[in-house]
Structure formats: C-alpha cells, structure tokens
Amino acid sequence: MSILIDADTKVVVQNITGREGSFHTVQMLAYGTKVVAGTAPGRGGREVEGVPVFDSVREAVDATGATASVVFVPAPFAADAIVEAADNGIGLIVCITEGIPVLDTMKVCAHVRAKGSRLLGPNCPGLITPGQCKVGIMPANMHAPGSVGVVSRSGTLAYEIAGQLTALGLGQSTCVGIGGDPIAGTSFIDVLTLFEQDPSTQAVALIGEIGGTDEEEAAAFIAANMKTPVVAFIAGKTAPPDRRMGHAGAIVSAGRGTAAEKIAALQEAGVTVGVSTEELVQAIAAIA
C-alpha cells in the first residue's frame, strides 16, 4: 500500500522533449515508473527513450490511458499545462516547475479543484512510492520501501530525511513534496489525511519551514484527527524576518510564519519536533 501512486500508475510527462523532462523520463523509467506517454506541442509522433510523444494531453490520454502527469513545462506556460491536464481527466498533476506567477497558481488551483483533479506543487520534487513508482525528480537511491510516510515543503530536505531513514533501515510508504511556493495545490493536511487512511503508513515525518500557516493548520488537524504518530522538523529557525529564503513561500512576514510559532503549534498538538533532522529521524526510529 501507499498513497497517490503505485506500481500501476500510468504517467504522462508534459514537455518530455525538454532538457529536464527528457532527463527525468530516463530516471523515472529506470526506477520502473510506467511512463506511458509524453507531450510536446508540435512534436507528436516522436519517441523519447521509447516513450511515444503526443501533441496534446488529450491524445496522450486517449492512446495510453495515463492517469497522472508530471509537468516540466517552463514557468510562463506551466499554468496552461496544468489546466490542460485537468481538463483531460488527469487525476494527479505533479508540477515540478519553479517560478510560476502566484496569481496563476491561485487560479489554477481553483480550476483543478473544480475539475476534481489533484495538483501537487508547483515548485515541488514530486513524489515517490519506493520500490514501485516515482513521479518526480528525487534521487531514487536514497529511498527504500517501508512504512514511514514523508511529507515536505522542501525537496532536498525531504531527500535528506529519506536518506537518513533509509540508512537506518526505515523504509518509506510514500514521500510527497508539496512544494515551496506560497500557494500550492496540495497542503500538509491533504497528505496527512491520505497517510492516516493508509494502513501501510505506521508513522509520518512532516518537514515544514518558515512562511504561511500550513504547519499550524496541520497541527490542529493532527490533534483532532490522527492516530498515526507524526514527528516534525521545521527549517528556518535562524532565518531573519522579512527575507525570502530561496523558496517563494519561505518568508516570515509581519512577524508571522516563524519557525517558533510552528514548532509551538505542533508541540501543543502532541507532535515531537526534532531540533535537527537527525533528531527527527531518531524519533521516528523510536516509534516505527
């Protein structure tokens, strides 16, 4: 078991002929992901690594039955790519692209929701169900199958935690990167809800960072709804206020969104919060 993706997930890569799209298609195929199609407007009929390329998502879905997409489309055109995927029945749209104007993301989130699809990201590493399927850009060898669910705003920090878990023999059910933008299609609560329902997930590592209130909302959700133990780490304790720390969404503004507030909210909800990534992993080891 796992959440969102498994060995049967059929994936279409949007902008498969681009540098990132083609590179990660190779990586995903090597991992065993069923990459059944790619899209590149005007380049239909070609193949990338044996994967057929279509002009549109509609043609790709009609020909292959793809149910998930991964978007490597450049920022100015990525919102349109997400809309195209949602309009053609793609249930899970994973947007890797960084730098999408936030007002575009806002509209796209509303549209995707109205279509009954799920958007993961943008500006995210994607997700991986170790041993079965990866839809994204994470280094696969840092992951192993198991029962720890990982959900993170940061990509590399999620790899870091997964790598440490794997080194201790603690595999993961699914690792989900929700992305570093101020507005994202999928929140911590959305992923926690799925982990809570997944019998194979025995513990959850939640990796948050400064900015916004997604962690605080997650804390309230955990206290009210979760039986699966959750352990957390919050990055940015040393970040100065009013400075954007790389991620568009990682900013303490008007004194809100600090690591201290998030840590306090999580602790109040009974969540163990590691002061370091190592401490988070040890806390997981103690319960998993």
Added chain:
Amino acid sequence: MKTHEYQAREALARYGIPFPPGQVAETPEQAEAIARELGGKVVIKAQIHAGGRGKAGGVKLAGSPAEAAEWTRAMLGSPLKGRVVRKVLVGQALSITREFYLGAVLDRAAKSVGVMASAVGGVDIEEVSRSSPEAIVKVAADPLMGLADYQTRDLARAVGLAGDQAREFGTIAKALFRAFVECDCSLLEINPLALTEEGDVIALDSKMVIDDNALYRQPSLAALRDIAEEDPAEREAQRVGINYVKLDGNVGCLVNGAGLAMATMDAISLYGGEPANFLDIGGGANAGQIGAALGIILRDANVRAVLINIVGGITRCDVVAQALVDLIREGALAVPVVARLVGTNAAEGRQILAGTAVALATTMAEAAQIAVALAAGSAARRPAGAGRTGPGEVAR
C-alpha cells in the same frame, strides 16, 4: 520586488485611485518649485524601501516653498532606516477627518487574494494585527470571480462608511483589487486612505510589492526596480541565478535547495556557530555558478569557514567537487572548507575531493560541527580585495 511610494502611487493612479497632487523631487530646488506650484502646505516624504518613515523623521510638513526646500535638503543624501534618501515626494497637505487602511494581500491559506480594511489607518497595520486583530476586516476574493461588489460593501460598512463615501470606498477597493491582479502584486496597500474635511475619500500613501516570478510579463513594472536599495552581493547572486541572503555569522554556507539551506543554517546554530549567509545554488548548478557562489560567500569579511552541503538530485556532486578543486587550484579558497556530498554522483564527488584540503563529512550534523570548529580555529582574515571597494564589495 519592492517599489517606492511614488511608483506605487503612479501605478494606482492609472486605475483611477485618487491621490493628492504631488511630484517627485531630487533636489531642494525641484521641491521648492513643486511646492510653489501646489500652493499652501505640502508634505515632504523620503522615498526609501522601508516602512515606518514617519517615526524615523522621513515625513515632514512644510508651510512654504522655502521650508519645503529646507526639509528636502535635510533629507536628501542622509541615512534613514539604514538607507540613503535619494528622492522625496512633495505632495499637497490635506485636512483629514478620518484615516483608514485598505490593502490586498496573498491569502495563502484561502488560496485567494485577501482584501482587508480597517478603521484604524495611518499606523503600522502589522502592529494593529498583533494588538487588535478584530480591528481589521478581511474578505477573500474568489480567484476566478474576483472581488464582488457585496464584499466591498461589507468592507465599507465594517469601517463605518455609508452613502456616497461608502460608494467611493467601494470604487477604490475594486480598483485596488484590479491593480493587484493586473500588476501581479503580492502586496498592495493604501495606508492611510483618508476622508477629507470636504468629504472625499483619497489615498495618501501606498505600498506595492510585485511578485518576482511575474516580472517577465510586467516589463514596465520591472523597470521600476531600484538597485540602489539592494545589497550588492545579493544582486550579484541573483544575476547568476543563486539565492543568497547575507547574515551576521562567520560560517558561510553553500547548499542546494532552500529547505536544506535553512536546515544547514539551523544546524550551524545548534552546534554553537552562527551562519554567515543563506545560499541556495538551486537545482542543477554548473561550475560557473558554484564559483560565483563561493566568491560571494568569501567576499564577506566575517566568513572564517565554509560548509558545503549537497544532497544531489538534479545537482551532481561531482560537478560541485570539480568546481571546488578548480577554485583551490586557482588559490581562491582563503578559508577552510568542509564538504558533505550525498546523492547523485556523491562517490565520484568525494573521490575528486580526496587528498585536497577540503574536509569531508558524511552527515549534516557532522559537517556543521566541523564547520563551527574550523571557524573558531580560523584566524581573522581580510576579504579578497580588501582595501578596494569594488562593485561586488559587501557594503555592510
């Protein structure tokens, strides 16, 4: 991207939002001429990218053109809130009966544009939100439908306006929302929005922050960028596609990924050190970017040691390691360096660094401890190019 008040004012005026007449002056003579043309009392406001100007002495009332020139002379070139004043806005002074706040922000939780109003205007709205949050009313505009008329009526009523004034307020709120969306703002405020003795609703001050990710499609707004307000090192980093934020410690950090970069800073702090910077080289950085990143870190004279933490995904550890070796060969590494490389091509990367002066760590915790120890044991140094002031010099 932040803008100056006068720039925000010009942008909002295009949407029909009323402001008192006024113009920007860069010399006392210009200020005097503008004041003479406006007649009566004028307000002189320093144009810097910082709030709280009034309290800091950056806003003055002048009763005559001569006084306007005097205040302008006093402000221009002088430091204010850590910046240097280069321009002032000279505007007509009005008799005000009430002051409101009206603003549009990204409502991250509601995934929409939040439009906020308060009857407590003209003061620091962040302070109001902390001390009396109930004094601020907020509506969420639907991302696809926009701000509805009924929502502007709700806001007007909540701040105590009725009749013609409520309608004027509603028109301004709609215009503000339209400007927010069309200009790709992440923050757009009118503070205060004032009620004059004549009963008109008019904007006295405004603040506009543009979404950096949208600048590519906002060329006229992108042109408003004032690089004099930016840190030279941060500007240089931005130019080469790196995210860099200068901090006050002595352990430089070079990391791939924003979350990992923050966690690395936190780890340095946890082990008793202080990070000198946040630096995210992004995904798939090339040798040029890594060299530029190290250059930026080392130009900070406080830096005594550098921690390189790479969890390779798109970023290849061997590329980072090779760039490091090249820099050592050029003699460009003036401080001790500890590197921790895991993920894509980590074994190759570690092999490239084996036998060099770069210390190797296996975990982030170990790397942080080594870096803190190296910084403590490393002598104070002069920065590369000390004694000269080049364009890349960190001016702090």
